[in-house]
Amino acid sequence: MPEIQMPKLSDxxxxxxxxxxxxxxxxxxxAGEVLAExxxxxxxxxxxxxxxxxxxxxxxQEGGKVNVGDKxxxxxxxxxxAPKEEEKEKExxxxxxxxxxxxxxxxxxxxxxxxxxxxxxxxxxxxxxxKAAPTxxxxxxxxxxxxxxxxxxEEARVKASPVARxxxxxxxxxxxxxxxxxxxxxxxxxxxxxxxxxxxxxxxPKVPAVVKAGxxxxxxxxxxxxxxxxxxxxxxxxxxxxxxxIDVNAAPLMExxxxxxxxxxxxxxxxxxxxxxVLKAAVQAAVKVPRANASFDDDAIVQYADIxxxxxxxxxxxxxxxxxRAAQNKSLRExxxxxxxxxxxxxxxxxxxxxxxxxxxxxxxLGGMGIDSFSAVINPPQGFILAVGRITKVPAVDxxxxxxxxxxxxxxxxxxxxxxxxxxGAEYLKELRHLLENPALxxx
Numbered sequence: 001m002p003e004i005q006m007p008k009l010s011d012x013x014x015x016x017x018x019x020x021x022x023x024x025x026x027x028x029x030x031a032g033e034v035l036a037e038x039x040x041x042x043x044x045x046x047x048x049x050x051x052x053x054x055x056x057x058x059x060x061q062e063g064g065k066v067n068v069g070d071k072x073x074x075x076x077x078x079x080x081x082a083p084k085e086e087e088k089e090k091e092x093x094x095x096x097x098x099x100x101x102x103x104x105x106x107x108x109x110x111x112x113x114x115x116x117x118x119x120x121x122x123x124x125x126x127x128x129x130x131k132a133a134p135t136x137x138x139x140x141x142x143x144x145x146x147x148x149x150x151x152x153x154e155e156a157r158v159k160a161s162p163v164a165r166x167x168x169x170x171x172x173x174x175x176x177x178x179x180x181x182x183x184x185x186x187x188x189x190x191x192x193x194x195x196x197x198x199x200x201x202x203x204x205p206k207v208p209a210v211v212k213a214g215x216x217x218x219x220x221x222x223x224x225x226x227x228x229x230x231x232x233x234x235x236x237x238x239x240x241x242x243x244x245x246i247d248v249n250a251a252p253l254m255e256x257x258x259x260x261x262x263x264x265x266x267x268x269x270x271x272x273x274x275x276x277x278v279l280k281a282a283v284q285a286a287v288k289v290p291r292a293n294a295s296f297d298d299d300a301i302v303q304y305a306d307i308x309x310x311x312x313x314x315x316x317x318x319x320x321x322x323x324x325r326a327a328q329n330k331s332l333r334e335x336x337x338x339x340x341x342x343x344x345x346x347x348x349x350x351x352x353x354x355x356x357x358x359x360x361x362x363x364x365x366l367g368g369m370g371i372d373s374f375s376a377v378i379n380p381p382q383g384f385i386l387a388v389g390r391i392t393k394v395p396a397v398d399x400x401x402x403x404x405x406x407x408x409x410x411x412x413x414x415x416x417x418x419x420x421x422x423x424x425g426a427e428y429l430k431e432l433r434h435l436l437e438n439p440a441l442x443x444x
Contacts, residue, residue: 003071003073003074004035004049004050004051004071004072004073004074004075004139005068005069005070005071006038006066006067006068006069006070006071006072006112007038007068008068008069009038009040009045009046009047009353012093013040013041013068013223014041014067014068015037015065015066015067015223015278016040016062016065016066016068016221016338017038017039017059017061017063017064017065018036018037018038018039018063018064018065018066018072019036019037019039019044019063020036020037020062020169020218021035021036021058022035022036022037022046023035023036023049023055024032024186024362025053025055025057025058026055026056027054027055028053028054028055029049029051029052029053029054029055029075030049031049031050031051031052032049032052033048033049034046034048034049034122035047035048035049035055036072036073036075039349040223040353041222041223041224041226041227042352043264043320043345043346043349043350043351043352043356044348044349044350045351045352046151048168049075051075052075052079053075053076053077054073054075054076054078054080055073055074055075055430056075056076056080057073057075058072058073059071059072059073059174060072060073065254065325067117081344091231093335096228108378126320126415132241133186135331154214156176156178158175158180158187159180159182159184159185159186159187159430160175160178160180160186160187160188160192161182161187161188161189163189164187164189164191164192167189167192167193168187168189168192171192171193171196171409172196173192173196175187175192176292177195178192178195179191180190182355185238194330200358200428205369205427206398215427216295220326222317222318222412224317224318225317228318228319231379232377233411235377235378235379235380238281238416239378239380239416239418240416240417241378241415241416241417242414242415242417242422242425243351243373243375243410243412243413243414243415244412244413244415244422244425244426244429245410245411245412246248246410246411246429246432246433247404247408247409247410247411247414248408248409248410248411248432248433248437249371249396249407249408249437250407250408250409250436250437251276251281251406251407252436252437252438252439253274253277253409253436253437253439254274254391254406254407256277256439256440257272257273257274258276260272268320271336271337272332272339273335273336274367275334275339275365275368275388276332276339276437277332277334277369277439277442278363278365279309279311279324279335279339279433280332280335280336280442281436281439281442282309282361282363282386282432283307283309283328283330283335284328284431284435284442285328285428285429285431285435286328286360286361286428287307287426288306289356289424289428289431290303291303291424292361292384292420292424292425292427292428293307293360293383294360294383294419294420295360295380295381295382295383295416295419296381296383296416296418297381300417301419304360306326306327306328306360307326307327307328307360307361308323308325308326308327308358308359308360309323309324309327309359309360309361309362309363310322310323310359310360310361310362310363310379311323311324311339311342311343311362311363312349312362312363312365312376312385313342313346315347315349320351320356320424321354321356321357321362321411322342322343322345322346322351322355322380323342323355323356323357323359324338324339324342332368332442332443341427342355359379359382360382360383361382361383361386362376362379362382362385362386363385363386363388364376364385364386364387364388365386365387365388366387366388366389366390367390367391367409368390369388369390370390371389371390371391371409372389372390372392374387374388374389374409374412375410375412375414376412376414377414378414378415378416382414382416383415383416383419383420383421384414384416384420384425384428385412385413385415386413386414386432387411387413387414388409388410388411388414389409389410389411390409390410391407391408391409391413392407392408392409393406393407394406394407395410396408397441411432411438413425413429414427
């Protein structure tokens with residue numbers, strides 16, 4: 001039977017940490033039985049045995065970090081033993097000894113060869129000494145030759161005016177790459193300046209951060225932070241972002257929340273939060289404006305039938321976006337329960353790969369952290385992300401033109417302009433505002 005290797009449990013996984021073995025050396029295991037817990041760049045997952053047999057060898061202890069594809073265990077059949085490490089080490093030593101022996105032979109030959117050049121060198125020196133040095137009179141007779149101009153051979157062949165050559169030197173333009181528009185293809189000053197403008201700008205050299213002893217620390221990126229960095233560059237670089245902001249009257253939302261709280265401590269309705277209302281409203285708005293539930297795919301726009309809602313969850317190492325599948329078919333209570341369960345397991349790295357992959361759009365809420373408003377970065381290939389700020393008390397004018405204490409909540413929609421135009425984004429936000437200011441519609 002083959003050695004058991006570190007599996008690739010997600011698209012972005014390059015290495016894994018063996019958190020715990022669920023079986024001991026010598027235990028019988030069956031295919032599909034949980035063998036170990038493995039931590040990836042996004043979650044800690046239970047890993048099932050791919051083979052039936054006996055766990056005859058464990059190569060990686062708990063807490064060990066291994067690259068994808070490296071051996072971690074050996075599951076043998078009846079009477080089958082794992083290959084001994086001593087035999088493998090002997091093979092490696094034999095392979096290493098052969099090159100060393102060859103190198104020693106070469107080193108012995110080198111002194112012998114070195115003697116021959118020394119003898120030849122002494123003869124050439126004698127010949128050089130026999131040659132008479134030129135007399136002073138001869139030196140005077142020889143006319144002084146002007147030092148030749150050092151010029152690139154390619155540029156020397158190019159027909160160009162003196163002004164064009166001077167300007168090319170100043171602007172750092174290679175004349176051999178410039179197409180001349182003058183008589184007989186001569187390069188002019190105008191040609192050089194045009195070439196300088198079209199020349200791509202050289203990127204600025206990377207300056208490493210200076211870390212002073214005792215003042216700072218250089219923290220190596222975890223697998224998750226590497227993926228976050230990669231995804232953000234993939235998003236802000238090629239994805240053309242634009243942003244739409246609205247302020248929502250959150251007073252009806254606060255009243256609905258208070259009514260649910262008054263239902264009693266034992267009731268499930270008490271557990272429903274303002275964020276749950278926002279998640280449900282975001283889904284219902286996408287049902288009303290289905291063209292917003294889409295993504296860009298090279299030569300087409302993919303409009304999704306299901307609304308797979310991504311929820312941004314902050315964890316110690318970065319950010320995860322667990323997904324509620326087919327959220328349009330779920331009630332406010334179901335979305336509330338799923339959101340809490342996924343967030344809890346995300347923070348404890350207890351998620352399955354399919355639970356944080358995909359998603360048609362994402363909601364990110366920093367209101368609970370005291371942020372008034374912010375603009376989030378789209379998670380490609382999604383078409384938009386909704387950023388939710390905190391509810392603030394502000395002076396407001398009621399229907400009787402009286403100044404009262406109002407509650408306002410800021411929402412920012414970051415859109416991929418290739419998928420969502422300004423009018424489509426405005427239509428979605430209009431529907432979202434209507435639902436949040438009339439929360440009874442979300443209870444149906």
